[in-house]
Amino acid sequence: MNDKLIIAGKSYDSRLLVGTGKYKDFTETKNAIETSGAEIITIAIRRSNIGQHPNEPSLLEILPPSKYTLLPNTAGCYTADDAVRTLRLARELLDGHSLVKLEVLGDPQSLYPNVIETIAAAKTLVAEGFQVMVYTSDDPIIAKQLEDIGCVAIMPLASLIGSGMGILNPWNLQLIMDRVSVPVIVDAGVGTASDAAIAMELGCAGVLMNTAIAGAQQPVLMAKAMKQAVEAGRSAYLAGRMPKKLYSASPSSPTAGIITSTRA
């Protein structure tokens, strides 16, 4: 079946996008990400530990750009300026790579997005030639504005980052999908496989998650579950579910030819 996820003109077989944070070690990171089947993986940009072990292995040695589409993020940025600065560094770090994940946070307790700063940063980044996948709230008006600015994917939260609370407002996700023509990818809030399946059944183009896998008791097994859930949810969406009815009076087995003790 030819059902590719297309972002900024490039096609992907996997609709599961994963983060690379919070794993126990690089071995677990690598195993979980390989098992997830994800092709797009997020990374963070941080100050190097000057003077400390310049020769220790780096993340990009175990997750090479030749194998994965790396998506540098702006996690931890609270202003448009910091986010733009971080992604300029990311572009240099990754040899001119322009696909990025923009997120500008509003406060450190909730990690809820600051959409005003997000919009400002998106305008600057698009003008500078970045291909911006943008993390945002589930506000359909903001989502549409971000598309109009030129973002290549809209990534609304399903619930707060790291909360594992699942899809709290499927109706808003639906409103966003009705208004936006670029891929809508649920980013943040997925807790377990059924959450990912629900997002996909709603018609989302993909799901991005980190803690749901890295924070599981067995991350590699959860990575497998998420891969299966995203695939199952996507197939269910494409198949088109049966209508919901309180009851149907339409049994699955034939109503003719039933043996009966009734004599005519």
Place this chain on the structure above:
Amino acid sequence: MITLKLNGESRTFPAVLSAADLIEQLGYTGKRIALERNGEIVPRSNYANVLLAEGDQLEVVVAVGGG
């Protein structure tokens, strides 16, 4: 000697120092890093040509795990 602000910390280096020299002294030659000087990106191809000056604010960043 010149004093640079490197990833937020003051560090002293010999007076004539290019970006390439700095990267080498830090042990990052050939490593995947990015360098920012006073808010501007220094392209890797230009390290040898950029002479650092007293009070320069430098950021050296790497990729780490994140979501």
